[in-house]
Amino acid sequence: MTDLFPTAVPPAPGPEPLRADAPLADRLRPLTLADVIGQEHLTGPEGAIGRMVAAGKLSSMILWGPPGTGKTSTARLLADAVGMRFISVSAVFSGVADLKKAFAEAETAAKAGQRTLLFVDEIHRFNRAQQDGFLPFVERGTVTLVGATTENPSFALNAALLSRAAVLILHRLDAAALDTLLTRAEALAGPLPLTADARAALVASADGDGRFLLNQAETLYNARIAQPLDPAGLGKFLQRRVAVYDKDRDGHYNLISALHKALRGSDPQAALYYMARMLTAGEEPLYVLRRLVRFASEDIGLADPQALTQCLAAKDAYQFLGSPEGELAIVQACLYLATAPKSNAAYVAYKEAWKSARDTGSLAPPANILNAPTKLMKDIGYGAGYSYDHDAEDGFSGDNYWPEEMAPQTYYRPVERGFEREVLKRLEWWDKKRREKRGG
Template identity: 55%
Template sequence: MDLKNHTPLAERMRPKELAGVIGQDHLTGPEGSLSLSIKKNHPFSMILWGPPGSGKTTLARLYAKSFDLPLIQLSAVTSGLQDLKKNIQEFTATPLFGKSRFLFIDEIHRWNKSQQDFLLPFIERGDFFLIGATTENPSLTVNSALLSRVRVFTLNPLGHEHLSSLVGSYEERYGPLHLDQEARESIVAMAQGDGRYLFNLVDGVQALGKDKPLSKEELSLFLQKRAPLYDKAGEGHYGLISALHKSVRGSDPDAALYWLARMLEGGEDPLFLSRRIIRMATEDIGLADPQALAVCLSAKATYEALGSPEGELALAEAIVYLSLAPKSNALYTAYNKARESASKTAHLPPPLHIQNAPTKLMKELGYGKGYLYDHDLEYAFSGQRYFPKEMERESYYSPKEIGFEREMKKRVEWFDRLRTKLNEEGA
């Protein structure tokens, strides 16, 4: 290897032709979208959405090269509207006799709405074809006006076989990598689907200058473990908490523990997790297991008392308990129905007989008149109406035949029968 070449290895290893891009056959294969576009000589604007190291920049460069058109590259991290205006002025100053150009904007999700909107008329007129690259969901980070003018392509993280192929390509070019088979597997796993990071690891191994193959244990002494891929503020945050919640709802404690660990290892705030766990107890278990809420509240208190890492076990305990608890959303559904009714009838007062009468005038107007004190009656139940008089009595809560809600269902039905009986007798 040429030690005098300070160009990063990942840059040197970029493929020279579109066919050399691996792991994105849905775009670069014979029937891939980009391949067909090139074959038909029909370029278009696009957003490339994919994880780090999946080949977005490489695809942008090779796509432009295939049409023999210039590619202007900007990074939304370091460039703003002034840089964009400057490049567009250069476009108009140097006509290409009917030809267009490509404008590549890396990390396009970092530009705000006004910066993205500035691109619109130039794309409309065909002054350039836009290629945007992003690691964030474009539907959440790119404005709709721009999305309507481009095609969005999703790139996949590189699989184990793709990363192994990259190691092989390196060895064909620069010679054997001094790692035994287990250590080779280890750096592929450490890359987590990121080709750029893999080449950084390979470069680090070769920089050690070892003559004999390193073992996995020896490798771990020289290479730092990669921090887990996790965006605490973006889609990754919401995607993983959704996966955790749905695993609990689906009664899979193993999957739930996995997603909990992914989030904690990624640096998620444990108190955020504890609040979401409490929400799971009320939304998905409810009165099917009233103890679930107490377990989750105790887990939060335990974490606050112990901190990390000891307190994390309390969160794991709550997750397993919730996963294996009987599930019912009857309470959650009932409350949402009640909210809907409340929003439509907020102008209706409570019936007079269940309102207090602290003044003489209110007593004369009938406040509190006819109220029956339930504790003085048989079964401690009067069967009176408690809804506004303008409303029919509603039924929101329908317990399920599962867990403790079986008992709640018996009670609901018993009170319903008793209410009907008392109302018939009163009539």
């Protein structure tokens, strides 16, 4: 039988030698895993990657993290650390033919006793069918897959693929890590033309992205600035990086979750911060207002019935005024919600009542509270014995309104906060009157 693959093992494509005029970020790429900045929780001796390297055996993995945190460098250095062939493809520029070629080369290498690390950058950009194509090669051990993504793998990747790969989270680079990166750049290219305050401002402007920081530094070097710039001069010279925020992706959901939880935790300062993060990044104000309206019912409810009114008034004000004037009404609603008494009693009651409705099917209400518009209905007992509450003492009859086959339930349990304290008193009084009517 003819062998499907040639006997010669094609060499894995290695990195091209760096030119003297290569970008600063490329010239500063780490040479070992120990040189990777800011990801010691993974690359250190106790980290997942550190332990794999020490054992000399890699599992397939997904590297999830923001841009400029070292995903590509980490993958290449992983292959070097355990003596594997390294093949890299990008989901942006590669198609099925490129993948088939990579898998064929890996099969050939495996027959010669060589293991292959296949690095797939932006792996979330492959569709579901393409992602499924990795599965047989990963399962057979033809390749060790290392995917890189900036998107939440739970949403962006197939469950089948996730079950075969560990998800490792790379952190955005903090100020200390970015400062270390700048120090390395200065050791290679000389001091930056910045005052100490301007240098700190440059680090802050990177928003955790090491590649962006080095590109900004290279722009400063290329400009050959004679006198060090102060923060104001730096601001004029460099454009501040736009915050990472995809309105239909993970950054969007992270910030709205943070806003909701800050409101629930009665922290108006943090709530304003996260709302400002969303709006300054381009979020639709009406989306934020919809979330505030939901919060008013879910987390405040009758503890402060005005919360919902405030949110709807803010929506009307924003639609009337537009941006930026109308955004102040959104701020007012946000502050009102954060400082209002909290109760999720209405939300809990809603969940429990809906469950009961599904569980009990089509139980009929008691006959005495059924409407009887026809003589036949009256003859069979509809409405018979109904007590009109307004005719009763205290305006309360104490009748039973539950189906005969179902015991009375308690869904709504007001808390002793805000207006619900008064609601609780009413419910307790009505319960007492019902017990008295039933004789105890």
